[in-house]
Amino acid sequence: MLKAILFDISGVLHVDKRPVPGAVETVARLQSDGIPVHFVTNTSRSTSQAIFNNLQKMGFEVRQEDIFTAPVAVKQVCEQRGLRPYFLIHPDLEAEFEDINQQQPNAVVLADAADRFDYAHLNKAFSLLINGAPLLGIGRNRYFKSGGQLQLDAGPFIEALEYAADIQAEILGKPAAGFFHAAVTSLGCEPEEVLMIGDDVEADVIGAMEAGLQACLVRTGKYLPGDENKAGLAAVADSVADAIRDVFYQSRETAET
Numbered sequence: 001m002l003k004a005i006l007f008d009i010s011g012v013l014h015v016d017k018r019p020v021p022g023a024v025e026t027v028a029r030l031q032s033d034g035i036p037v038h039f040v041t042n043t044s045r046s047t048s049q050a051i052f053n054n055l056q057k058m059g060f061e062v063r064q065e066d067i068f069t070a071p072v073a074v075k076q077v078c079e080q081r082g083l084r085p086y087f088l089i090h091p092d093l094e095a096e097f098e099d100i101n102q103q104q105p106n107a108v109v110l111a112d113a114a115d116r117f118d119y120a121h122l123n124k125a126f127s128l129l130i131n132g133a134p135l136l137g138i139g140r141n142r143y144f145k146s147g148g149q150l151q152l153d154a155g156p157f158i159e160a161l162e163y164a165a166d167i168q169a170e171i172l173g174k175p176a177a178g179f180f181h182a183a184v185t186s187l188g189c190e191p192e193e194v195l196m197i198g199d200d201v202e203a204d205v206i207g208a209m210e211a212g213l214q215a216c217l218v219r220t221g222k223y224l225p226g227d228e229n230k231a232g233l234a235a236v237a238d239s240v241a242d243a244i245r246d247v248f249y250q251s252r253e254t255a256e257t
Helices: 023-032 048-057 069-080 091-099 119-130 155-165 177-187 201-208 239-257
Strands: 004-008 039-042 067-068 085-088 107-110 135-137 143-146 149-152 194-198 214-218 236-237
Touching: 004 239, 023 239, 039 048, 039 143, 039 177, 048 067, 067 069, 067 085, 067 177, 069 143, 069 177, 085 091, 085 119, 085 135, 085 149, 091 177, 107 119, 107 155, 119 155, 135 155, 143 236, 177 201, 194 239, 201 214, 214 239, 236 239
Parallel strands: 004 039, 004 194, 039 067, 085 107, 107 135, 194 214, 214 236
Antiparallel strands: 143 149
């Protein structure tokens, strides 16, 4: 039986910081019913503190410890392994890593870097990689939606550096199974007891199912017509409110009868 929820944030709960209709009320209902929920994201243009603040401003009653971000996972790995990364990241994310030693880099961390994805920055990362530095990626997302338009995410640039340096990046956000399992463990559940709700058919839905979770694709955010054909056995809903009503609660009612 489904016992807990993992929510992707951007594109599922809000689009351009405007709550998806019914999303605030849906999260509140789950919390009122005592359903464990966590919020998981590869977002790499905001610190975890900024994400928490924005969710609260939009009306979501969340706890900061319930937010799992790929940048925080990367930071933990850097600290555990004693890495001194060269960060090719968005300026708005720099505060997340300000206490990490970045002198004489021996690793590369790559996320959505926006206008920093130019030849000079990419070539500096390449030079480190070709000399043996590992490449840590904050997700392999191909694109995201902002301002009503799809925009390139970090995935294409990670693959370009992998090809150029003939290496394999270590991905520490979605769709990496370890990222999903860490979130599931913190919920006190088994993977099959958790429903992942996302708008990215590859990173959210397929990644979750390959990690043993159940998943639901919503037709908001970066969803494109035809994505449901890629989602396999995943549930599909028009919005997060529909996903909770028609997939999560209906599944629990069926299991209880």
